[in-house]
Amino acid sequence: MPSFHHGDVEIAYLDEGEGDPIILVHGFASSKNVNWVYPTWVSDLKKSGRRVIAFDNRGHGESSKLYDAAEYEIAIMASDIAALMDHLKLDRADVMGYSLGSRMTAMLARSQPHLFRSAILGGIGIGLIEGGGPGENVAKALEADSLDEVTDSVGRTFRAFADQTRSDRKALAACLRGSRRLMAKEEAAEIAVPVLIAVGTADEIAGSAHALGEIIPGSEVLDIPRRDHMRAVGDKVYKEGVLDFLSRRP
Template sequence: MPPVLLVHGFASDASVTWEGTGWIAALGDARRASITLDLRGHGASDKPVDAEAYAPERLGADLVAVLDSAAVEVVDVVAYSMGNRVVSAFAASAPERVRRVVVAGAGPNELFASWNLDEARAVLLRDEGSNDPLIEQVLRPAIAVGADREALLAVIEGVAGAPLSIPGDIPVLFVAGENDPVPAGVQELARDRGADFVSIPGRDHVSTLTARTFKNAAIEFLAER
């Protein structure tokens, strides 16, 4: 079986999203190798401050570069939240390198497209408040841990409106926390595609990642041939 490429979401990194939540250990227990990276603008990766640097096509090309450097031809993928927009671009450009995808914590409506970017800019660069609770919930924790604010603003501007569209011949499993507002419409998206959908009971956007139910569903799906 191919290794599993794990792609984190906005204002996070590979360690927080995948190691700290037990994913790498769970995949290892299932005898699956994992590949992780910090997306551009996050963690230990470069943090340019121009929005063009975060176009999904460029972020997807970063995934290709990581696989090339590791001499890996084909992967399974688990992506979370914004990471799914990156994986969509990656799979569109190199579908032959993607066997199966778990789309988690994301739906058809890209979150940043609904944001008032002036308010996001005010929160990040001027420490002002926002009337949008999601802007506050997403950005305040990132600010608290010392994230690069200008880079995060550029990420928002670069990714806003990016589609969630995995090529139709790649099998996909959709997963979302029962109490997560971010992936609104994902059940209908799964139905229209003819794909399975797993709801994680009692979990929100953050706590879904630690759920054993999520890990088990993903590992079982990725074990199929």
């Protein structure tokens, strides 16, 4: 698996296919494989004629594990996307995030719009601005000695997922605590690249996609019917909507 260094942090990535590049940015406690390879996003995008690049966020997958929460400030995490583009000598790309990956994508789209052909924000709605989703309860669940000790239902879900993926739980707890900064409404309103917001209609973590769509100028909203935060990732409606959106980019 190829990798590169952004400062002292080693970032593992995959780079497959040919055509216009799209960069995939996974969610919290996930990885490039769990979020994008196993649900066949990588293969489906390659079949549509795209060069597909996906990486493991710092603290996740095969990338460096860090235990200082300050190393996971959301702007720092977003800068890993730009560093990867610089490493691959990409001037512009479509970028699709999911959940935490969408928060990173939105942050970079606002600060460095010249890097973007478009931004796809999966698994995040008004929660980008108002918050919600995993908090200190999840961080404590990740640090518990065993799943049996975790009584919080959301904490148990994330702890079980982290155990299943054999993640570094202490690194994830640091990531969760360090990446909490929300985007101000005024900041989201400054995003000036084409944006698709895709959220499951049963997603209780992301918040309203339509409420966020009213704030980001010219953005489009894709409802993923009857899918919650976890099950929306590989949904057919999600994939078809993304491919349609990408096909309309000049």
